Amino acid sequence: MFSGIVEATTRINSLSQTGSILQIRVQKPADFDDLKTGDSIAFNGVCLTVEEFTDSEIQFALAAETLKVTGWTTDSMQSGLFNLERSLRVGDRVHGHMVAGHVDAMGAVVRSEEVDGSWFLEVKYPEVLRPMIWKKGSVTINGVSLTVNEITPETCEVCLIPETLKRTNLGELKPGDGVTLEADTMARALRRFLETNPDLLGQLKS
Numbered sequence: 001m002f003s004g005i006v007e008a009t010t011r012i013n014s015l016s017q018t019g020s021i022l023q024i025r026v027q028k029p030a031d032f033d034d035l036k037t038g039d040s041i042a043f044n045g046v047c048l049t050v051e052e053f054t055d056s057e058i059q060f061a062l063a064a065e066t067l068k069v070t071g072w073t074t075d076s077m078q079s080g081l082f083n084l085e086r087s088l089r090v091g092d093r094v095h096g097h098m099v100a101g102h103v104d105a106m107g108a109v110v111r112s113e114e115v116d117g118s119w120f121l122e123v124k125y126p127e128v129l130r131p132m133i134w135k136k137g138s139v140t141i142n143g144v145s146l147t148v149n150e151i152t153p154e155t156c157e158v159c160l161i162p163e164t165l166k167r168t169n170l171g172e173l174k175p176g177d178g179v180t181l182e183a184d185t186m187a188r189a190l191r192r193f194l195e196t197n198p199d200l201l202g203q204l205k206s
Contacts, residue, residue, distance in 0.1 A: 002098075005095045009082065020067070023051075026060070042143045043083070047101025095145075096145025097140075103180040106181065109124075110155055112173050121158050146158040
């Protein structure tokens with residue numbers, strides 16, 4: 001589990017595709033000094049397992065399901081910054097919200113602009129996420145825990161503070177860019193519960 005509070009950004013040093021597995025090596029942040037093989041790290045919101053590491057690099061493998069959901073390819077991942085967060089430890093403060101690192105879908109940036117000193121990011125989300133995103137609720141964008149300010153049937157808007165812009169890759173986004181989206185875990189669980197208990201849903205509507 002993660003909290004959606006990004007610790008660092010990184011760049012990819014190398015990529016190699018073997019069958020359905022995409023193996024990547026990324027620059028290791030200097031303060032990631034407690035890593036162990038098998039650790040979980042959120043990479044742009046996707047929970048990945050540390051395969052091996054050196055003083056300067058971390059190696060991950062992206063499986064077929066991750067590539068299917070994100071649409072990432074060797075070409076699309078060649079450049080740009082990626083957000084990193086180490087997994088939570090028992091007893092840590094949760095400054096964002098509980099994030100699983102299991103991305104639901106990709107969204108697309110509609111608007112990214114500064115207005116009167118505040119930075120607004122508007123993202124189009126797929127219809128499947130509509131029941132799980134609401135005003136003042138939490139949503140994870142590229143691994144960042146954010147509060148939904150405004151919502152339409154197709155888009156949600158968040159406001160980014162200077163610290164978020166400094167610590168993450170969200171300030172680099174422009175219209176048309178893809179972003180990973182993870183709905184609130186509790187909302188996801190509630191939706192599944194209601195889907196598997198249709199009689200209860202009918203009672204609630206009556």
